Amino acid sequence: MTLPPEYEVLRGEVESALKDSLDQHALKQRIPQRLLDAIRYCLLAPGKRIRPILTLLACQACGGHRANALPAALAVEMIHTYSLIHDDLPAMDDDDLRRGQPTCHKAFDEATAILAGDALLTEAFHVLSEIQPAPVAVKCIRLLSEAAGLFGMVGGQMDDLLQEVKPDGTLEQLRSIHCRKTGALLRAAILLGAQIGLKETVAPEREARYQALDHYARELGLAFQIADDLLDVESTASALGKSTQKDARHGKLTYPGLLGVDASYQELSAAHLRGREALQTLGNVGVILCTVLDFVVQRKS
Numbered sequence: 481m482t483l484p485p486e487y488e489v490l491r492g493e494v495e496s497a498l499k500d501s502l503d504q505h506a507l508k509q510r511i512p513q514r515l516l517d518a519i520r521y522c523l524l525a526p527g528k529r530i531r532p533i534l535t536l537l538a539c540q541a542c543g544g545h546r547a548n549a550l551p552a553a554l555a556v557e558m559i560h561t562y563s564l565i566h567d568d569l570p571a572m573d574d575d576d577l578r579r580g581q582p583t584c585h586k587a588f589d590e591a592t593a594i595l596a597g598d599a600l601l602t603e604a605f606h607v608l609s610e611i612q613p614a615p616v617a618v619k620c621i622r623l624l625s626e627a628a629g630l631f632g633m634v635g636g637q638m639d640d641l642l643q644e645v646k647p648d649g650t651l652e653q654l655r656s657i658h659c660r661k662t663g664a665l666l667r668a669a670i671l672l673g674a675q676i677g678l679k680e681t682v683a684p685e686r687e688a689r690y691q692a693l694d695h696y697a698r699e700l701g702l703a704f705q706i707a708d709d710l711l712d713v714e715s716t717a718s719a720l721g722k723s724t725q726k727d728a729r730h731g732k733l734t735y736p737g738l739l740g741v742d743a744s745y746q747e748l749s750a751a752h753l754r755g756r757e758a759l760q761t762l763g764n765v766g767v768i769l770c771t772v773l774d775f776v777v778q779r780k781s
């Protein structure tokens with residue numbers, strides 16, 4: 481499935497804002513060149529930019545101007561990129577390939593990869609702190625830190641690693657890990673955009689829009705992870721730009737591992753349908769969000 485031209489326009493906006501923010505850093509003194517090079521290598525590598533694009537679209541869906549959500553979109557992509565760099569490290573997934581190129585620690589070295597991830601994590605919150613007005617910045621910082629930290633991605637990653645050495649998980653445990661490890665950041669991407677959009681509008685349906693987006697976000701997160709589990713089993717490294725068949729090798733708890741491939745596709749379809757239904761109350765502004773969900777379900781990379 482190819483993404484519509486509107487998606488490519490948004491991807492262009494995100495990528496040029498990422499480049500601009502790195503260029504501004506390059507002008508500042510005292511940032512070690514090697515660290516900047518590693519960050520640039522990872523942040524500007526060819527990613528799908530699903531999360532920052534969701535931030536921009538959610539802002540628009542809530543009546544805001546998407547340019548106002550750009551800092552939050554960048555912050556989300558920084559957190560995502562940090563998580564990929566750290567996830568690829570030898571102490572975690574020990575991977576050689578990411579976004580179609582050697583992983584950060586292969587292209588540079590382990591210490592540089594750790595520091596590049598650390599710098600992206602902290603820089604994301606610096607970017608959020610500059611959002612105006614300050615109470616919206618505080619809400620965004622709270623949302624993203626909950627999603628990325630103990631209660632979200634980091635906690636989910638820890639449970640995922642623990643599961644590998646005790647491989648007798650249930651569907652409930654699998655859902656909980658996926659919801660935190662992958663779903664929480666996708667949901668935060670959408671809720672950040674919604675918060676920023678809502679501050680610009682006095683529309684009476686504000687709360688209903690926020691709830692619809694939250695429902696959509698949860699189903700999208702679930703669909704994303706089931707699709708990711710299926711791609712790991714069914715795709716190839718050249719199509720994905722990252723290694724495949726890793727989950728079984730690492731003894732990971734996954735949808736196809738637990739339910740089988742056919743039942744996983746059924747779960748994926750059910751989440752797809754629920755996500756589409758959640759968008760119905762948004763009218764026209766939900767159309768492109770619907771296309772992103774369709775893409776997440778049908779993607780081949």
Ligand code: GRG
Pocket residue numbers: 526527528529530560562563564566567572579633634637661662705708781
């Ligand atoms: C290291 C704290 C820490 C957390 C790691 C993100 C993560 C948690 C693990 C990555 C392992 C993995 C492959 C998870 C599946 C979901 C996922 C995040 C896939 C990659 O996201 P895409 O497909 O990547 O949006 P691009 O490269 O397109 O941005």
